[in-house]
Amino acid sequence: MNGLSSKARERLLYLISPIGLIVIWQVLLMLGIGDRRFIPAPSDIAERFVKLTASGELEWHVAVTLYRVFLGYVIGAVPAVAVGLLMAMFKPVRVFFDPLIAALFPIPKIALMPLLLLAFGFGDASKVALVAIAVFFPVVINTYVGAANIEKIYWDVAKNYGASQSVMFRRIVFFGALPTIFAGLRIALAVSFIVLVASEFVATKSGIGYLIWNSWELLQVDVMFVGIVTIGVLGLITSVLFQEIERWAIPWKTE
Amino acid sequence: MAAERRGAAIDIVGLRKEYVSGAGRVVALDDIDLHVAPGEFVCIVGPSGCGKSTLLRILAGLAQETSGTIKVEAPGWAVENAMVFQESGLFPWMNVETNVGFGLSTRGVPAAEAAARVDAALKLVGLTKFRRHYPHQLSGGMRQRSAIARAFVTDPGMLLMDEPLAALDAQNRAILQAELLRIWEQTRKTVIYITHSIEEALLLGDRTVVMTAQPGRIKTIIDVPFPRPRDLMTLSASPEFGRLKLDIWRVLEDEVTRARAEEET
Numbered sequence: 227m228n229g230l231s232s233k234a235r236e237r238l239l240y241l242i243s244p245i246g247l248i249v250i251w252q253v254l255l256m257l258g259i260g261d262r263r264f265i266p267a268p269s270d271i272a273e274r275f276v277k278l279t280a281s282g283e284l285e286w287h288v289a290v291t292l293y294r295v296f297l298g299y300v301i302g303a304v305p306a307v308a309v310g311l312l313m314a315m316f317k318p319v320r321v322f323f324d325p326l327i328a329a330l331f332p333i334p335k336i337a338l339m340p341l342l343l344l345a346f347g348f349g350d351a352s353k354v355a356l357v358a359i360a361v362f363f364p365v366v367i368n369t370y371v372g373a374a375n376i377e378k379i380y381w382d383v384a385k386n387y388g389a390s391q392s393v394m395f396r397r398i399v400f401f402g403a404l405p406t407i408f409a410g411l412r413i414a415l416a417v418s419f420i421v422l423v424a425s426e427f428v429a430t431k432s433g434i435g436y437l438i439w440n441s442w443e444l445l446q447v448d449v450m451f452v453g454i455v456t457i458g459v460l461g462l463i464t465s466v467l468f469q470e471i472e473r474w475a476i477p478w479k480t481e
Numbered sequence: 482m483a484a485e486r487r488g489a490a491i492d493i494v495g496l497r498k499e500y501v502s503g504a505g506r507v508v509a510l511d512d513i514d515l516h517v518a519p520g521e522f523v524c525i526v527g528p529s530g531c532g533k534s535t536l537l538r539i540l541a542g543l544a545q546e547t548s549g550t551i552k553v554e555a556p557g558w559a560v561e562n563a564m565v566f567q568e569s570g571l572f573p574w575m576n577v578e579t580n581v582g583f584g585l586s587t588r589g590v591p592a593a594e595a596a597a598r599v600d601a602a603l604k605l606v607g608l609t610k611f612r613r614h615y616p617h618q619l620s621g622g623m624r625q626r627s628a629i630a631r632a633f634v635t636d637p638g639m640l641l642m643d644e645p646l647a648a649l650d651a652q653n654r655a656i657l658q659a660e661l662l663r664i665w666e667q668t669r670k671t672v673i674y675i676t677h678s679i680e681e682a683l684l685l686g687d688r689t690v691v692m693t694a695q696p697g698r699i700k701t702i703i704d705v706p707f708p709r710p711r712d713l714m715t716l717s718a719s720p721e722f723g724r725l726k727l728d729i730w731r732v733l734e735d736e737v738t739r740a741r742a743e744e745e746t
Contacts, residue, residue, distance in 0.1 A: 383570040386541050386563065387584035387635065401574035478573045478615045 237466075244462070266448040271455060274448040288456060290432040294350055295418050298357025303414060306362045307407060310369025311399055315391075320370075327366060335360040335417075336424045348429045353422060360421040361414040368410025372403030405479055408472050415468060419461055434460075487519035488671030489555035489562070489638030491540070496549035498535055508696035509535045513549070515690065515699065517639075520669040524676055524686035526729065528737045532697025533675045537564070537641050540673065555638025560588070563632035564641040567648060569624040571616040577627050578603065578612040584635035602634035605664060622653035626660075633664065639671040647677060655713060658684060666710065679729045683722060684713050691732050694740040700732055 248268050254260060255267040262270065278284040313320040339356060346352035376399060384398045426435020434453050441449035472479075496513035499506050509532040517523050525533045538544040540551065541564045555561045563584060571580045578599055585595040603609045606626040616624055625645055632640055646654045662685065665672060676682050682689040682705075689703045703725065707716060716722050 379566055379568060379570040380572060382538075382541075382543050383564075383566065383572070383583075384587075386543060387631070388560070388587040390587065393587050397575075398572070401572070404574065476574075478617060 240466070244458075264447055266451055270448050271451045275452050275455075278449070278452055284437075284452065284456065287432060287434050287437045287453075288460070290350075291422060291426070291434045291457075292460070294353045294433065295357060295422055297350075298354040298422070299361050299414065299418050301354065302358035302361030302418075303365045303411060306365035306410075307369050310366045310407070311373050311395060311403065313366075313370045314373030314376075314403070315395060315399060323366075327363065331363045331367070335421050339425050339428070343429055353425045353430070353433075356425050357418045357422050360417050364413040364417060365407070365410040368413070369403055369407045372406025372410075373399045375406075376402035404476055408476065412465075412468060412472075415464055416461065419457060419464075423457055486557065487669050488521070489517075489553050489558065490519045491515070491517035491639065491671065491673075492550075492552040492554075494550050496536070496539070496551065497547045498532065498539065498544070499547045510539075510546075511696035511698050513697075513699055515702075517671055517673070520671055522665060522672045522674065522685055522687045523690060524674045524682035524688070525690045525692060526676060526679060526682050526733065527692030527697070527700075528694040528733060528740055530697075530740070531692040531694040531736075533692055534643055535697070537643050537673060537675055540639075541641050553639065558638035559636035560584070561637065562639045562641055563635045563637035564643065565625075565628050565632045565645040567644045569616070569621075569628040571624055571627055571631075573616050576613050576615050577608060577619070580616070580627055581631045581634055583631060588635070598634050602630040605633065606630045606660065620653075621649050622657060625649060625657060629657075629661065629664075633668065633670075637670065639673065642672060642674045644675050644677060646681070654681075658713065661685070662709075662711065679726050679733070680713070680717065682729070683707070683725055684711055684716060689729060691729055693736050695743070700736065703729060 252268045255262060255265065266274075275284070309319070309323060313323055335356060338359060339352070342352040342355050346355055380398055380402055381394075384394055389398065422433070423435035423438070426433035427439040430436050434457055438450050438453035438457075441447070441453065493513055493515040496510055497508070498510040499508050501507075513536065515523075525536070527533050535544060539546050540553070541562055543564075553561055571577075572583070575583065581602055582595050582599040585598060590598070600609070603612055606629055608623060608626055608630065611619060611623060616627070619627070625648075629645065646657050649657065658681065672685075674682075674685060676685075679689075686705050689705060691700045691703065692698065693700045705725070706721070707719075
């Protein structure tokens, strides 16, 4: 391990706990603890996984899910950042959005699914809209909190050095809030997978959520696990990717 | 030609600043009269809470006076003032060169000219090699140097400095004091410099303004007679330096004692 940089080692350590869990799981089932019909071993799941990928079925569901997550995430996060920053800078904006956010944030977003089905139909649009709505709240709240808590000295310096409103917005408030914005984006990433998979349980014939729900109806427990594991892996990959983006976007963040 | 250029003239008459705090009104500054000649270096000392920072913030346009007048004349200078803050106030998300150039970019100075001026300012404070570093990668002394460069680069008629070296260790402070004097002697900007240190005030300033606490008033203004260029080691060996230091200390001590007695009653 000596040849690795401390960063590479840290990233390697990131994989230890999930791998450890899988090994324990396999060993327990091989020892006969647990019923393999209901709880398949990792090897059974792997076998099913190979079959599903060979037919291209899994890839199709993954692609559909990723497409919906990505689109919904972007549609939700971009306006959330803008609104959060404007709320911190302008009191009227804050007064307008504060009660709306306070009232809508606690609603479980999945409860909106029937409404969105009415509004957007059974296609991708309703799922994308649900993800966008679910993503909007953590991002707007974090952005606002981050921008509102920028140390006073930075406002003073900017003002004393002739910053206009637009410079204040683009070069001070946005960057000052960026670490907190990223914290919100990270929460939103997890939230977007959660609500999307749940929404794919109904009224669709594609996506990982559909795969999981359909396999429950057919009692194909191993397929169900393939779906669950796939979601976990997708979550892990996007989270690692996200960390890389964060490192690149916030070079001044002290580790 | 540059040597002929002198900093801004400041004329403060009857300045008063009140603010509302909890139930009552607090008088932060009262009856401040101060005239500063072009190119003068004025130091302000006083007990904590004497409103000296408030005075500086009003001059910087970051706070509004309650009454009184302030006139600043800075003909021929690019900007009226630039402030150097105690905690540097460098933006953590900008590297040194972007931080230093900030006041130029906000004022629409053309990129090529701004780059040349930033180069010169970085050279002036000896940070050319660190131009791409972020503030968290710098020592406290380097951060204050960057902040000083950021102020000088805008070519202000007056520099407002709020205990800019207070957070530094003794060696770094001495080095930066000497650098500041050198830069000031080259540029002849007017400087208002707030400090806790009587020695620093005597080393740097042409005059030392001693303030009282609550309400902040000017107690006395002392002319600092030492010839320039000055150097702390030679200066502190002279009996005149010791005498002035003691005089100012006695005034301050009275003020601190009085303020404490009032707090306790």
